[in-house]
Amino acid sequence: MRLTPAACLAICLAAPALSAPCGGEFSAFLAAMADEARAANLPDDSVKAFFKGARQDPAVLKADRSQGVFRKTFLDFSKSLISKSRLQTGLAAAQKHAATFDRALADYGVSRGILLAFWAFETDFGAVQGDFNTRNALLTLAHDCRRPDLFQPQVLAAIELTAAGGMDPATTTGAWAGEIGMVQMLPRDILDRGQDGDGDGIVALKTSAQDALLSGAALLRHHGWRAGEPWLQEVTLPDTLDWAKTGLDTQLPTADWAAMGVAPRTGDLPDLAASVLLPQGRKGPAFLAYPNFRVLFEWNKSFVYVTTAAYFATRLEGAPPYAQGNPEPALTGEQMQVLQQKLAARGHDVGKIDGILGAATRAAVQKEQSRLGLPADAWPTQELLNAL
DSSP: OOBOHHHHHHHSOOOOOOOOOOSSOHHHHHHHHHHHHHHTTOOHHHHHHHHTTOOOOHHHHHHHHOOGGGGSOHHHHHHHHOOHHHHHHHHHHHHHTHHHHHHHHHHHOOOHHHHHHHHHHHHTTTTOOOOEEHHHHHHHHHHSSSSHHHHHHHHHHHHHHHHTTSOOTTTOEEOTTSOBTTTTBOHHHHHHHOOOTTSSSSBOTTTOHHHHHHHHHHHHHHTTOOTTOOSEEEEEOOTTSOGGGOSTTOOEEHHHHHHTTOEESSSOOOSSEEEEEOTTOTTSOOEEEOHHHHHGGGTOOOHHHHHHHHHHHHHHTTOOOOOOOOOOOOOOHHHHHHHHHHHHHTTOOOOSOSSOOOHHHHHHHHHHHHHHTSOOSSOOOHHHHHHO
């Protein structure tokens, strides 16, 4: 992906367009999207080039429906992604690209650990960037009625990217969800936040680590990353803690947490608001999550992914391995779906009944634990399922 900043300035001012109807005949949808692009004043030759040879990709829909990896617990997920080899590779990359990481910190306030963690998890430091045709992936997801509001604007952005010389619709490849490059950015973010980190006059997120890393830093800063502040810190907790105060819905000054017996495993507590995060309940690892932690959900919506990336970032910056504790056994996927159905029947909004322990399900679990007199640590157990 190669994009000149001057070309972006010339192209990236298109007017908003109306939504094309999702579903139905794919050919009719393509025609409607092409009409939208022209209504947005995108160049006709770029519109024609973009839609020439476009097709629906069933593999994209299969990938979208098969995200079972996010059903893993934090401990299982983190152990599958974080190895001694990946940690060593990350530390070597930090040295090799030290000047770029220094610039990301100076210009955007983003610490190298976070950029390294996403670089590692998204593409294994650029080695595995995905082989889905980006144009077809975006059109397939824009046509699908699950998230057209997210992907139809990305189609228009991809046409802008084509017009600016930053994408070849026939050959540009990336992830199944339409992200491009070493840190996997969607077309709109590339147009708006892409950075020429190596100074060659183009933004090349597939081939230039400098461009990719600085673009990632610019994106995080745009979403509210706060310079000089931590994102996650492992802590120890007293058995007497009010578990109902844990979770991302509650933020308190660290001084208040300290008064309740929350203590850092290493270092000191900063003077910030924080939430106590218990990925696997009160008997598992425990962290303080700071405001920057919440920014990471703008990169990926998965709770287990974000928590694992944030933890790996602390490891890359010198934190010790977590104390995994002895959490209560996780529910199976089928049991999680039954739990979600029971929670929904009691009026809780848990989103899709998918067996994934996301933020909404955690919040509902915690409320029901409090109602039933169970330790309200937001970790679903067999005891809770039986009580419901």
